[in-house]
């Protein structure tokens with residue numbers, strides 16, 4: 358099992374107010390699965406995805422990624438697990454505007470002791486998979502929003518993660534670009550990478566193998 362959550366809860370505390378964003382989540386995701394997470398705004402989708410992506414930790418309960426208990430490791434180890442095993446994509450591409458497309462995609466590889474030649478190969482491969490190999494030397498500002506999001510997808514997969522966590526990646530895209538990005542996520546999944554996608558779009562959720570519906574921080578299906 359790649360992802361295992363047992364009794365996971367997440368409570369955000371601000372001053373005197375506590376918000377329970379996730380309650381007692383039990384979830385298992387296998388290698389190579391494509392899981393869609395749906396539910397109304399505020400249901401806890403992003404909170405769940407951030408925990409799965411090792412960007413955050415549960416308040417209580419246990420999260421294991423490939424058998425490793427995340428709350429048992431140091432913050433530095435957690436960051437390393439994240440960079441080596443997880444690709445994360447959000448609604449905003451968060452590209453660095455004065456780096457080229459290729460340089461943006463290369464960012465996750467830079468501090469990993471990979472040779473320049475090998476980095477180039479991985480970057481080209483990732484850009485090929487999102488159909489942007491001919492835009493390598495462009496600046497992000499010269500691309501459409503849909504293309505920028507595909508650059509962010511290339512950056513998420515360049516280090517060949519076992520799991521891609523995508524939080525509303527089509528949220529800012531028109532229907533056609535959204536479908537294109539979804540097709541790419543499906544393609545990445547077919548080649549063996551696990552994908553966890555949060556979406557409001559029922560049509561996209563229907564394309565996943567399995568759907569998890571969240572309401573008020575609880576799984577209802």
Ligand SMILES: Nc1ncnc2c1ncn2[C@@H]1O[C@H](COP(=O)(O)OP(=O)(O)OP(=O)(O)O)[C@@H](O)[C@H]1O
Pocket residue numbers: 369370371376377378396397398399400401402403404405
């Ligand atoms: N950093 C935070 N501090 C305090 N409360 C938070 C924080 N992040 C999320 N919350 C709260 O936790 C609950 C779940 O939020 P979350 O962002 O996970 O929902 P979501 O399902 O992703 O919603 P959306 O569809 O709008 O993106 C909400 O009530 C939200 O206000």
Ligand SMILES: [Mg+2]
Pocket residue numbers: 402403404524
């Ligand atoms: Mg969200």
